[in-house]
Amino acid sequence: GQNIDQPTEMTATEGAIVQINCTYQTSGFNGLFWYQQHAGEAPTFLSYNVLDGLEEKGRFSSFLSRSKGYSYLLLKELQMKDSASYLCAVMDSNYQLIWGAGTKLIIKP
């Protein structure tokens, strides 16, 4: 079966760095997406990785290792507005997105 695993909840301090991990087992791989979802709002696109390595976009970076079936989202200089759920999704061989349950990130002052 297809499976995406990520921690249910994480807590971090304002100004700090946090890493949210995602491991996956899917039938085929056509890229990995990270989305951010604030409570009561729509998920919004953060990043896309299809090749191994690190993609940096401002305070957010995303890493992929296809051989390990592993990705992480790195958030630097945390701000209170970063409190949200972070969803990991993998595009399988049928170009359908398989979603993780999301990681709720709580930022404390």
Place this chain on the structure above:
Amino acid sequence: ETGVTQTPRHLVMGMTNKKSLKCEQHLGHNAMYWYKQSAKKPLELMFVYNFKEQTENNSVPSRFSPECPNSSHLFLHLHTLQPEDSALYLCASSQAGEHNEQFFGPGTRLTVL
């Protein structure tokens, strides 16, 4: 402004009611999706339309019936739902293709009594 709108934002219905959810995208996309999001569970893909043609139906019960009259509009018709169908229903759109990100609407929070 995400470019994808959904109405209503909240809906409470009885098990014998018939209601419809509406989604509209203003992004010129040619693929549209319905997802179900339940608390602490992964997003569940329900239906996919590419160029107005349904291409995916992930074993969704027949009490959910989608309709895509054109590439900008998507409906989800609801009939004789069960309490376990209570969830957030999200609509998304994208350019049909392998690596194109999906843009989501704000969702309809559905409660079935």
